[in-house]
Amino acid sequence: MSATQSRQDGLADEISRIVPPEIEISDAVYEGPELVVYTTTPEKFGDNPGIIREIAVQLEKQITIRPDPDIRASESDAEAIIQQLVPEQAGITNIDFHPETSELFIEAERPGMVIGRGATTLQQITTKTGWDAEVLRTPPLESSTVRSVRDFLTYEREERRDVLQRIGRQIHRPSTASERYVRVTALGCAHEVGRAAFVLDTGETRILVDCGDKPGSDDTPYLQVPEGITADAHTIDAVVLTHAHLDHSALLPLLYKYGYDGPVYCTQPTRDLMGLLLLDYLKVAGKQGRTPPYESRDVKEALKHTITLDYDTITEIAPDIRITMKNAGHVLGSAVTHFNINDGETGMVFSGDIHYEDTKLFNGAVNQFPSADGLIMESTYGGDNDTQADQATAEEELKRIINETYQQGGKVLIPAFAVGRSQEIMLVLEEAMRNGDIPEIPVHLDGMIWEATAIHTAYPEYLRDEVRERIFQHGDNPFLHPSFNHIDGGDDERQRVVDGGPAIILTTSGMMTGGPIMSWIRYLAADPASTLAFVGYQADGTLGRQIQRGEREIEVETLQSGRGGAQRVTVELNMGVETVNGFSGHADRAGLMNFVSGMAPKPGKVMCVHGDPGSVTEFSRAIRQEVGVPAEAPRNLETVRFDRPK
Numbered sequence: 340m341s342a343t344q345s346r347q348d349g350l351a352d353e354i355s356r357i358v359p360p361e362i363e364i365s366d367a368v369y370e371g372p373e374l375v376v377y378t379t380t381p382e383k384f385g386d387n388p389g390i391i392r393e394i395a396v397q398l399e400k401q402i403t404i405r406p407d408p409d410i411r412a413s414e415s416d417a418e419a420i421i422q423q424l425v426p427e428q429a430g431i432t433n434i435d436f437h438p439e440t441s442e443l444f445i446e447a448e449r450p451g452m453v454i455g456r457g458a459t460t461l462q463q464i465t466t467k468t469g470w471d472a473e474v475l476r477t478p479p480l481e482s483s484t485v486r487s488v489r490d491f492l493t494y495e496r497e498e499r500r501d502v503l504q505r506i507g508r509q510i511h512r513p514s515t516a517s518e519r520y521v522r523v524t525a526l527g528c529a530h531e532v533g534r535a536a537f538v539l540d541t542g543e544t545r546i547l548v549d550c551g552d553k554p555g556s557d558d559t560p561y562l563q564v565p566e567g568i569t570a571d572a573h574t575i576d577a578v579v580l581t582h583a584h585l586d587h588s589a590l591l592p593l594l595y596k597y598g599y600d601g602p603v604y605c606t607q608p609t610r611d612l613m614g615l616l617l618l619d620y621l622k623v624a625g626k627q628g629r630t631p632p633y634e635s636r637d638v639k640e641a642l643k644h645t646i647t648l649d650y651d652t653i654t655e656i657a658p659d660i661r662i663t664m665k666n667a668g669h670v671l672g673s674a675v676t677h678f679n680i681n682d683g684e685t686g687m688v689f690s691g692d693i694h695y696e697d698t699k700l701f702n703g704a705v706n707q708f709p710s711a712d713g714l715i716m717e718s719t720y721g722g723d724n725d726t727q728a729d730q731a732t733a734e735e736e737l738k739r740i741i742n743e744t745y746q747q748g749g750k751v752l753i754p755a756f757a758v759g760r761s762q763e764i765m766l767v768l769e770e771a772m773r774n775g776d777i778p779e780i781p782v783h784l785d786g787m788i789w790e791a792t793a794i795h796t797a798y799p800e801y802l803r804d805e806v807r808e809r810i811f812q813h814g815d816n817p818f819l820h821p822s823f824n825h826i827d828g829g830d831d832e833r834q835r836v837v838d839g840g841p842a843i844i845l846t847t848s849g850m851m852t853g854g855p856i857m858s859w860i861r862y863l864a865a866d867p868a869s870t871l872a873f874v875g876y877q878a879d880g881t882l883g884r885q886i887q888r889g890e891r892e893i894e895v896e897t898l899q900s901g902r903g904g905a906q907r908v909t910v911e912l913n914m915g916v917e918t919v920n921g922f923s924g925h926a927d928r929a930g931l932m933n934f935v936s937g938m939a940p941k942p943g944k945v946m947c948v949h950g951d952p953g954s955v956t957e958f959s960r961a962i963r964q965e966v967g968v969p970a971e972a973p974r975n976l977e978t979v980r981f982d983r984p985k
């Protein structure tokens with residue numbers, strides 16, 4: 340939007356009337372949910388504490404103050420001012436200038452030292468340079484994903500600014516609906532696990548919550564129905580993504596291929612993990628000879644339209660909707676999302692996937708909200724007999740397996756999902772070594788695990804209190820333990836590990852459906868001293884499940900290129916096989932029930948989704964009986980209404 344157009348909107352004038360006369364407002368434009376206010380007197384904002392809040396309250400908007408481009412220092416002068424203000428120990432690794440918006444991004448190993456006590460240093464940088472300074476963490480483990488997502492957004496910044504301004508006008512449009520209601524339709528993920536996609540419809544606005552694939556199947560969400568997106572890409576106003584797992588995110592880029600050009604709201608780690616998983620999704624599809632439904636440019640479109648939110652920040656995403664994301668305890672950045680509809684008239688909660696108890700890695704899911712007329716609730720382990728071992732038992736079991744295998748002189752091979760369970764196991768191993776419960780032996784990380792871990796190190800704010808404090812207060816990052824080794828030398832390095840002494844190997848894929856685990860199993864299968872230890876769910880039809888069921892003659896496909904392509908070899912499995920229960924990223928039945936029964940306020944009505952038919956049916960019945968609120972388990976394409984009768 341040009342200055343003239345914003346003048347027409349009268350926003351800058353309106354703000355000028357609110358602030359004291361010595362503050363000069365030169366422009367005001369919407370960028371996504373925020374109202375960006377440009378000023379030629381940024382230092383005056385520092386002299387008038389509380390004035391930003393005053394504007395926010397009077398206009399009921401989220402306000403960002405930026406210095407007017409006319410008054411800012413040159414890039415080299417600004418850099419010199421920053422070096423002078425910020426102590427060297429902050430470890431600045433990169434400074435990025437965005438002249439179009441007067442923004443300046445400082446990447447540092449210790450962002451806290453750039454921000455300063457009470458954000459004073461950061462404020463000084465803004466006043467003295469005339470640039471709006473923001474700080475990003477340089478991950479201590481270098482992450483190519485974090486790097487390329489940040490680089491991409493920098494590269495696309497001009498187009499991104501246009502996107503944000505267009506979205507901003509959409510959000511702040513006048514409300515036009517004459518009839519209001521709140522209803523939710525399942526486009527997938529009802530009576531099944533996978534292809535999560537729900538439409539929240541308020542009469543004024545339609546929000547799509549998640550858009551995933553169904554692992555092990557070609558089924559996609561029902562996007563072709565009228566409230567879907569295939570026929571009219573502008574049916575949907577915004578997408579909210581609860582977390583990065585592919586059964587929630589895989590088909591987001593498809594929306595852009597269909598012409599959708601609205602925003603995706605999620606947390607910052609979800610954005611980065613989504614980038615990693617979606618590009619890998621395309622790579623795997625290519626390797627398996629499948630034609631993926633979209634291309635990498637559609638992934639980039641999705642990233643370009645992504646607006647990240649911090650936990651517990653209220654954000655206006657439509658004239659009638661404000662959302663707040665809260666920790667879900669499931670994977671890095673996963674969110675339980677609260678929707679405040681029509682100024683608090685109706686409150687809706689989407690659980691996404693949750694873990695209710697604390698784990699080593701995350702605090703347990705939040706279940707306190709300002710309102711909750713409806714709850715859309717995951718029910719993966721909602722069946723009457725779905726119990727899991729507790730965390731402590733699971734840890735003891737894993738340590739026993741490691742110690743026994745070590746005494747036999749063998750290696751422990753653990754298939755694990757790259758995102759979530761691997762980092763949980765890493766923290767368990769690190770603690771066990773620190774306490775002397777297991778010997779200090781190398782832990783090799785193979786496949787996408789290293790990169791996913793590096794993304795975790797970029798966002799310690801999202802980790803469990805204890806881990807965060809260790810990192811922030813004591814500079815002691817468990818992911819940097821010297822025993823952790825990145826396997827980046829392919830089969831040569833794997834062979835060296837196999838020929839070497841005792842070791843633990845954590846590798847993808849988690850269900851033994853492909854990936855480097857296939858190389859490891861060929862190397863280690865014959866060794867009776869070694870142990871294959873399952874720590875996660877093994878779905879029907881996967882090699883992992885076959886082995887759990889007792890199969891010992893296994894067919895392994897090698898994906899070596901060259902003449903003949905993939906070859907199949909049969910190997911005899913002589914290594915020990917163990918299963919450790921209790922490391923799931925999901926709450927079990929008791930955890931799910933505790934989430935609902937302890938929820939404040941009590942939900943008005945519950946819709947049970949994300950579970951097999953038995954799980955959703957049994958869990959909804961249990962909620963009716965034990966919590967005493969209406970609960971149902973609709974099928975795909977059914978709609979449930981949640982607003983209170985007037």
Ligand code: ZN
Nearest residue numbers: 582584669692
């Ligand atoms: Zn998940």
